[in-house]
Amino acid sequence: MIGAGHAGLAASRCLTERSVDHVVLERGEIADSWRRQRWDSLRLLTPNWQTRLPGFRYEGADPDGFMTMPEVIGFISRFADAAAAPVRRHTTVTSVRPAGDGYFVATDRGDLQCRCVVVASGACNVASVPALRPAIPRPIECISSLDYRNPSQLPDGGVLVVGASASGVQLADEIQRSGRPVTLSVGEHVRMPRTYRGRDVLWWMEASGVWNQRYDEIDDLVRARGLPSPQLVGTPERITLDLNALTTAGVTLVGRLAAVRDGRALFSGGLRNQFALADLKMERLLDTFDQWADDHARDADVGAPERFAPTEPPASSPLSLDLRSGAIRSIVWATGSHPDYSWLEVPVLDHKGRLRHDGGVVEAPGMYALGLPVLRRRKSTFIHGAEDDARDLVEHLAGYLAHTGRAT
Amino acid sequence: MEKTKANNGVNVDALLAAREVLKGAPQAAKFTWRASCKWKNGTHSETSIQGFHGLGEEQKHKTETSFSADHPEVFASEDLGVTPVEYLLVGLASCLTAGVAAVAQNRGIQLRSVESKVEGSMDIQGILGIDSDVRNGYDDIKVTFKIDADASKQEIEALVAQSQKRSAVFDAITNPTNVTVVVA
Numbered sequence: 001m002i003g004a005g006h007a008g009l010a011a012s013r014c015l016t017e018r019s020v021d022h023v024v025l026e027r028g029e030i031a032d033s034w035r036r037q038r039w040d041s042l043r044l045l046t047p048n049w050q051t052r053l054p055g056f057r058y059e060g061a062d063p064d065g066f067m068t069m070p071e072v073i074g075f076i077s078r079f080a081d082a083a084a085a086p087v088r089r090h091t092t093v094t095s096v097r098p099a100g101d102g103y104f105v106a107t108d109r110g111d112l113q114c115r116c117v118v119v120a121s122g123a124c125n126v127a128s129v130p131a132l133r134p135a136i137p138r139p140i141e142c143i144s145s146l147d148y149r150n151p152s153q154l155p156d157g158g159v160l161v162v163g164a165s166a167s168g169v170q171l172a173d174e175i176q177r178s179g180r181p182v183t184l185s186v187g188e189h190v191r192m193p194r195t196y197r198g199r200d201v202l203w204w205m206e207a208s209g210v211w212n213q214r215y216d217e218i219d220d221l222v223r224a225r226g227l228p229s230p231q232l233v234g235t236p237e238r239i240t241l242d243l244n245a246l247t248t249a250g251v252t253l254v255g256r257l258a259a260v261r262d263g264r265a266l267f268s269g270g271l272r273n274q275f276a277l278a279d280l281k282m283e284r285l286l287d288t289f290d291q292w293a294d295d296h297a298r299d300a301d302v303g304a305p306e307r308f309a310p311t312e313p314p315a316s317s318p319l320s321l322d323l324r325s326g327a328i329r330s331i332v333w334a335t336g337s338h339p340d341y342s343w344l345e346v347p348v349l350d351h352k353g354r355l356r357h358d359g360g361v362v363e364a365p366g367m368y369a370l371g372l373p374v375l376r377r378r379k380s381t382f383i384h385g386a387e388d389d390a391r392d393l394v395e396h397l398a399g400y401l402a403h404t405g406r407a408t
Numbered sequence: 409m410e411k412t413k414a415n416n417g418v419n420v421d422a423l424l425a426a427r428e429v430l431k432g433a434p435q436a437a438k439f440t441w442r443a444s445c446k447w448k449n450g451t452h453s454e455t456s457i458q459g460f461h462g463l464g465e466e467q468k469h470k471t472e473t474s475f476s477a478d479h480p481e482v483f484a485s486e487d488l489g490v491t492p493v494e495y496l497l498v499g500l501a502s503c504l505t506a507g508v509a510a511v512a513q514n515r516g517i518q519l520r521s522v523e524s525k526v527e528g529s530m531d532i533q534g535i536l537g538i539d540s541d542v543r544n545g546y547d548d549i550k551v552t553f554k555i556d557a558d559a560s561k562q563e564i565e566a567l568v569a570q571s572q573k574r575s576a577v578f579d580a581i582t583n584p585t586n587v588t589v590v591v592a
Binding site for chain 2: 255256258259261266268269270273276277280283284351
């Protein structure tokens with residue numbers, strides 16, 4: 001098992017249940033990415049009651065709240081203890097390659113040979129920064145959402161936040177409130193209200209079965225896996241942080257950052273269509289929820305159906321911005337991130353560097369992946385999604401071991 | 409996805425099959441579109457189109473098509489053809505309309521009529537060099553669709569939104585493109 005995050009630990013627990021001999025290799029501490037690659041104010045998008053791992057759930061006094069990062073780290077660490085996970089901390093995997101009837105795993109603290117490898121090293125190891133990055137004029141400071149901690153890291157003055165996923169909208173809001181005027185570059189995005197008909201929108205995602213949709217039932221899986229995270233924020237007030245809220249807060253919305261030419265950032269003129277697409281998709285999702293409530297006679301348990309105002313196009317939206325004028329002093333890339341497979345010496349990556357797998361069953365025999373977006377279900381992207389995926393894959397893994405000889 | 413017997417005259421099965429084939433052969437997906445232009449007189453020019461490159465080899469339209477472009481009489485020209493910026497509107501309208509038909513076919517939506525009006529506003533102080541703060545090109549383009557189809561208003565809006573998302577001309581107009589002009 002490579003990685004002692006929520007996904008690797010969930011699988012470790014399932015392996016222990018089946019008495020499969022295993023070890024969890026961790027480059028740093030348990031929940032390492034949650035410790036090192038998250039900003040200070042971040043809280044989980046899922047409410048506490050929904051944040052669960054195999055046989056382990058939140059038992060505090062605030063089930064509707066959202067965990068801070070220290071709370072997430074504590075939660076995952078307590079789970080590791082409860083599961084008695086065989087974790088080798090501070091052990092960085094430097095290469096994995098095929099050897100004999102399994103794999104040879106080299107680490108900075110010794111090598112080992114195994115029959116199976118589960119890659120649970122995370123979906124967000126490296127920031128995906130646009131290829132136009134080198135064209136940004138020098139005085140502008142650039143930082144990715146993985147390195148961002150709080151607004152005080154940024155110089156005073158205007159900030160261009162690129163990307164309108166959960167990260168992008170949260171950072172735009174926080175930075176705008178710090179007194180730095182924010183311009184938010186908006187491409188394809190997923191709009192969601194925090195609460196709908198009196199319930200958390202993620203309650204609806206779970207209850208209505210949307211999140212349980214399997215990967216092999218999804219029309220365009222590549223697209224589903226590449227979708228930006230929904231525009232949500234976990235706050236005690238359960239606020240909705242959509243683009244209208246950001247406009248009210250004073251953020252300037254511009255189109256997708258398409259190019260930087262002669263020191264000018266050029267933005268797409270297709271912003272209104274991005275709004276229309278996101279509004280239409282949100283309405284379809286809410287229709288799905290309403291239909292489910294109707295079909296399952298749940299209308300009495302929830303509030304009346306709601307509809308939300310369309311995303312308001314800005315009165316004027318600049319198509320270009322002079323990056324040398326001093327109006328923008330820094331850029332925050334909230335343009336997503338991708339896994340680091342530089343250590344993986346097995347030919348299982350596609351031409352875009354993505355792992356080739358069928359619901360986590362990697363093309364190489366005995367190799368599995370966990371903790372990737374929409375791995376086996378829509379909910380795979382979230383902490384509580386790891387449990388069902390881990391059970392499925394550990395079952396497959398145990399079958400593989402049983403059919404290919406030795407029991408361990 | 410619901411599949412009905414909608415027939416909008418778009419061979420979606422062939423398009424989807426091509427998509428699958430090209431996934432495995434990205435080189436064949438690289439197309440080059442070409443036009444050849446000849447100056448006639450004044451602002452009048454004649455542009456012809458027939459050949460293009462794609463699927464790894466030279467291709468040809470069934471017939472050569474010729475387009476006359478000129479400026480209107482209010483610009484002291486002879487008005488022997490539509491203006492180049494109007495050709496841009498032709499491209500946008502026809503591209504979005506083709507997209508609506510293809511997406512509708514794929515979604516099993518029968519179309520009865522699809523009409524659109526395209527309006528591009530432009531301040532000609534830009535091209536005349538009167539005010540350098542005014543851009544040469546369109547400052548705003550508005551497309552208004554009127555669609556009669558076996559679908560809800562929301563489904564029709566989704567067709568139009570999706571056709572923009574997959575439109576080559578919409579992309580070419582809304583996003584910057586490198587343009588290199590050389591003298592041979």
